[in-house]
Amino acid sequence: MSANGTIAPSSLSIKDLPWQVHWDRDRCTLCGRCTAVCPVHAIELDVFRQRLVETPLGLTREPSNVYTVHYGIRQKTDPAHACIGCAMCNLVCPNDCIMPYRSDEADKLRYHINRGGQPRRRGGRRNVPVGILDQIKFTRISMLTDPALDAGRHEFELRTLLGRVLPPEKNLELQRQQGWIPPVREIYPLMIGSMSFGALSPNMWEGLQMGVAYLNEELGMPVRMATGEGGCPPRLLRSRFLKYVILQIASGYFGWDEIIHALPEMKEDPCAVEIKYGQGAKPGDGGLLMWYKVNELIAAIRGVPPGVSLPSPATHQTKYSIEESVAKMIQSMYMAWGFRVPVYPKISGTSTALAVLNNLTRNPYAAALCIDGEDGGTGAAYNVSMDHMGYPIASNIRDCYLNLARLGMQNEIPLIAAGGVGKRGNLAANAAALIMLGASAVQISKYIMQAAAGCIGSESDRCNVCNVGLCPKGITSQDPRLYRRLDPEKVAERVVDVFLSFDTELKKIMAPLGRSTSLPIGMSDALGINDKAAAERLQISFVV
Amino acid sequence: MCRLFAMTSEEPQTPMMVIQALDVMREGHDGSGVGLFFTDLGGPFEQLNGAPILSGIFSNEGLKRLDRFMMDVGFMTKYKISIKIPKKPPAGVPRRDIYLVRAYEYPEDWEGLTDKEIQHRLLATRLQLRKMGEEKQDMIVFSFWPDVIMIKEIGDPITVAEYLQLDRSDLQARVMLAQGRQNTNYAINLYACHPFFIQGVATMTNGENTAFVPIREFLMSRGFPGYIGYQSDSEVFTHILHYSLYRLGLGIEWYKHVITPLQDEDLEDHPNGSFLKELKHCCRKMIIDGPNCIMGCLPDKTLFVVQDRKKLRPAVVGGKPGLYVISSEMCGLDAAVPDRDKSLDFQPMHLDTAIIRPDRQEVKICRQTEPLPPLH
Numbered sequence: 001m002s003a004n005g006t007i008a009p010s011s012l013s014i015k016d017l018p019w020q021v022h023w024d025r026d027r028c029t030l031c032g033r034c035t036a037v038c039p040v041h042a043i044e045l046d047v048f049r050q051r052l053v054e055t056p057l058g059l060t061r062e063p064s065n066v067y068t069v070h071y072g073i074r075q076k077t078d079p080a081h082a083c084i085g086c087a088m089c090n091l092v093c094p095n096d097c098i099m100p101y102r103s104d105e106a107d108k109l110r111y112h113i114n115r116g117g118q119p120r121r122r123g124g125r126r127n128v129p130v131g132i133l134d135q136i137k138f139t140r141i142s143m144l145t146d147p148a149l150d151a152g153r154h155e156f157e158l159r160t161l162l163g164r165v166l167p168p169e170k171n172l173e174l175q176r177q178q179g180w181i182p183p184v185r186e187i188y189p190l191m192i193g194s195m196s197f198g199a200l201s202p203n204m205w206e207g208l209q210m211g212v213a214y215l216n217e218e219l220g221m222p223v224r225m226a227t228g229e230g231g232c233p234p235r236l237l238r239s240r241f242l243k244y245v246i247l248q249i250a251s252g253y254f255g256w257d258e259i260i261h262a263l264p265e266m267k268e269d270p271c272a273v274e275i276k277y278g279q280g281a282k283p284g285d286g287g288l289l290m291w292y293k294v295n296e297l298i299a300a301i302r303g304v305p306p307g308v309s310l311p312s313p314a315t316h317q318t319k320y321s322i323e324e325s326v327a328k329m330i331q332s333m334y335m336a337w338g339f340r341v342p343v344y345p346k347i348s349g350t351s352t353a354l355a356v357l358n359n360l361t362r363n364p365y366a367a368a369l370c371i372d373g374e375d376g377g378t379g380a381a382y383n384v385s386m387d388h389m390g391y392p393i394a395s396n397i398r399d400c401y402l403n404l405a406r407l408g409m410q411n412e413i414p415l416i417a418a419g420g421v422g423k424r425g426n427l428a429a430n431a432a433a434l435i436m437l438g439a440s441a442v443q444i445s446k447y448i449m450q451a452a453a454g455c456i457g458s459e460s461d462r463c464n465v466c467n468v469g470l471c472p473k474g475i476t477s478q479d480p481r482l483y484r485r486l487d488p489e490k491v492a493e494r495v496v497d498v499f500l501s502f503d504t505e506l507k508k509i510m511a512p513l514g515r516s517t518s519l520p521i522g523m524s525d526a527l528g529i530n531d532k533a534a535a536e537r538l539q540i541s542f543v544v
Numbered sequence: 545m546c547r548l549f550a551m552t553s554e555e556p557q558t559p560m561m562v563i564q565a566l567d568v569m570r571e572g573h574d575g576s577g578v579g580l581f582f583t584d585l586g587g588p589f590e591q592l593n594g595a596p597i598l599s600g601i602f603s604n605e606g607l608k609r610l611d612r613f614m615m616d617v618g619f620m621t622k623y624k625i626s627i628k629i630p631k632k633p634p635a636g637v638p639r640r641d642i643y644l645v646r647a648y649e650y651p652e653d654w655e656g657l658t659d660k661e662i663q664h665r666l667l668a669t670r671l672q673l674r675k676m677g678e679e680k681q682d683m684i685v686f687s688f689w690p691d692v693i694m695i696k697e698i699g700d701p702i703t704v705a706e707y708l709q710l711d712r713s714d715l716q717a718r719v720m721l722a723q724g725r726q727n728t729n730y731a732i733n734l735y736a737c738h739p740f741f742i743q744g745v746a747t748m749t750n751g752e753n754t755a756f757v758p759i760r761e762f763l764m765s766r767g768f769p770g771y772i773g774y775q776s777d778s779e780v781f782t783h784i785l786h787y788s789l790y791r792l793g794l795g796i797e798w799y800k801h802v803i804t805p806l807q808d809e810d811l812e813d814h815p816n817g818s819f820l821k822e823l824k825h826c827c828r829k830m831i832i833d834g835p836n837c838i839m840g841c842l843p844d845k846t847l848f849v850v851q852d853r854k855k856l857r858p859a860v861v862g863g864k865p866g867l868y869v870i871s872s873e874m875c876g877l878d879a880a881v882p883d884r885d886k887s888l889d890f891q892p893m894h895l896d897t898a899i900i901r902p903d904r905q906e907v908k909i910c911r912q913t914e915p916l917p918p919l920h
Binding site: 146154159165167168169171175176406409410513514516521524 | 751752754755757758761765767791792793794804819823825826828829831832833835852853854919
């Protein structure tokens with residue numbers, strides 16, 4: 001603090017901040033890269049005054065003071081410029097002389113991050129790094145009674161169904177009568193979840209699309225990607241690649257003018273339509289694209305003026321009840337594509353999920369149910385929603401699966417699980433656990449940003465500035481100066497890497513369980529957990 | 545891995561034929577059980593004109609309860625065979641009071657009922673008896689069906705057969721299934737002993753069914769009273785077959801398309817591809833993942849054998865017109881039909897269903913990639 005400064009309630013010291021930037025004067029070349037790259041301007045070039053006491057040898061004269069100045073890096077303590085720990089400064093430093101370190105105690109910044117009466121908003125996930133999925137083990141290993149399979153050499157069919165699967169009797173009866181059978185897509189069980197064109201930068205979106213197209217067309221893996229609420233670039237809507245895309249409609253209906261206009265010119269049907277009623281990261285809250293990110297391109301695709309925040313309503317304003325939402329909306333969306341495209345709702349993990357599911361079971365059109373658990377990520381939400389609202393995905397998906405099994409409708413309405421899958425890097429293990437708990441497919445979003453584009457956000461509140469378009473990696477920014485850091489080709493390459501390695505790991509899990517012919521949906525006898533309460537709740541084995 | 549043996553013969557055979565074949569394959573079973581299924585019966589049972597036969601094991605008390613129950617329903621005993629057992633069972637075989645094989649006259653008030661209704665009531669009666677037996681542990685009921693006898697017991701097959709004196713002239717059949725059990729994952733329980741039976745459909749299996757739990761959940765939620773039990777993971781194969789025959793109207797050629805559907809690229813080229821793709825989607829819950837070999841008998845006395853998609857279990861079909869055999873191992877087949885043309889022996893692979901129709905003239909191989917017969 002300067003000598004003539006005052007202390008106000010929100011005056012913080014560096015010690016009060018969550019991240020302290022350590023700078024090594026000896027190695028610094030003052031090149032300025034760190035201050036230039038810092039997305040929140042947490043550091044600046046500054047002048048430091050230094051006093052040296054000179055005492056001549058033998059005290060031939062009186063000791064004296066020598067005052068000098070030097071230049072260096074100073075960390076700001078203004079809450080608006082608090083370091084977010086992204087470590088871009090370290091990434092660009094030629095001499096590794098700068099690095100943010102996490103404070104050794106809880107920061108005081110959290111009490112001051114609501115200036116102007118605005119609660120904190122951020123991107124990322126719930127700030128809880130651990131999860132139940134990582135505790136689940138696969139215990140039913142084929143030993144002598146039946147041979148474990150060879151994950152490297154065996155023939156596997158890792159496919160799942162997206163669409164309303166009729167009971168066998170009904171399906172055969174309709175085939176005999178040549179009646180309408182709901183469309184069903186056979187897809188890869190790992191999907192890229194909804195991240196909108198707007199939440200993501202054009203380069204990131206393009207990279208994902210290219211990766212997905214490569215996986216489908218070159219590697220024969222029917223991977224699908226959901227758009228989130230924000231529409232689609234017009235050329236994509238009119239291209240053959242649309243069949244790999246799941247279009248999302250949410251309460252803001254952003255981008256749907258463009259989609260409807262493209263309908264007559266579509267070469268291919270989309271894979272499916274996802275109706276978003278909720279999102280795991282901010283249950284019961286609508287989508288949010290803050291004004292920082294609404295540039296000309298995004299505004300044009302969404303059909304809105306540029307430079308305004310786009311908060312979607314918390315619920316679809318045209319619907320007042322579940323039967324309206326489920327029946328009318330799903331049926332209208334079916335009608336738009338001549339009943340050839342599956343339509344399914346996506347909801348937040350919630351204790352009311354069973355009520356939604358039961359309603360879907362009585363609707364002959366509902367093609368699936370996607371449940372997004374509390375650990376899901378988002379591009380922008382209030383911190384309080386992210387950290388304190390929601391329902392864990394594991395027990396939610398399990399309850400829904402067992403409910404369907406009781407009704408004799410297991411897998412007839414495929415359950416898609418999302419929300420924190422692979423948040424500690426164990427993607428295949430988490431996905432397999434969810435599948436064996438009853439999910440037909442699993443969605444990943446934050447994971448693919450981390451793995452395919454180098455997102456540095458973490459569940460210990462690192463970075464998480466997706467909402468203001470300052471993403472230092474250019475993943476969630478609409479500023480060309482930032483997103484040009486991201487090469488779409490390289491993103492596509494990483495997407496392919498992720499799916500190929502996931503495929504190998506999933507086989508490495510399934511093969512020892514003796515499974516290869518079909519995805520082991522609901523194979524709960526293969527699961528165990530070292531937590532009695534969790535085992536009881538999930539109806540799996542308790543193993544110690 | 546259990547050993548399986550099935551045979552169909554123009555001339556009625558005694559059970560010893562299949563028991564001896566099992567004994568030849570004795571390395572593959574551990575004495576934890578033997579199960580026998582007889583149909584297309586010869587001897588005195590041939591004259592019964594469709595009277596249902598009850599097979600099971602009863603304590604003396606259980607037999608009294610059975611008689612009271614059957615009298616109340618209106619069933620009258622028409623014919624029975626008495627198995628006189630020595631006082632002391634051999635090692636490994638539990639002491640039982642009565643091994644029952646008894647044919648009944650239908651109750652008078654069943655006259656005029658449709659076949660379907662009679663079949664339904666026979667199943668309900670068997671399930672009722674099973675439930676009663678489980679309550680007091682005094683009855684084990686295997687089957688209650690016309691022209692079907694089942695015998696199961698814990699122990700080594702040949703020892704059990706000698707103990708029960710199965711080499712007898714009044715117990716003969718043209719179609720027999722036999723299994724020597726290698727106990728793996730579940731308790732030694734006679735309801736876990738193969739073959740399994742439901743409404744004329746019998747199957748037996750070796751190996752382990754790794755997709756057991758989801759399949760069981762599916763079957764138990766069909767709302768059909770017979771889909772219960774599952775002390776063995778192999779019982780689902782019988783019920784899937786019953787479900788596809790009775791509920792879906794699909795013949796045996798379709799069975800493999802239900803339990804091990806073709807992969808997508810093969811379906812693209814299949815003459816019935818679009819139908820099979822739909823079948824694959826809606827019957828997804830019944831896809832098995834092996835490793836299993838399934839042998840079985842249909843209500844019309846057709847024998848069949850199928851393998852799972854991985855073909856990790858042995859099976860061979862062979863014989864001559866009038867006598868065909870399906871065996872886990874070649875030595876079982878050699879023991880049963882030594883004078884056959886061995887060049888015609890067939891080992892079904894991952895796409896094959898081997899079918900021997902009741903005329904017993906040939907082994908028909910139905911490959912999954914071939915066109916399917918029309919559905920009625």
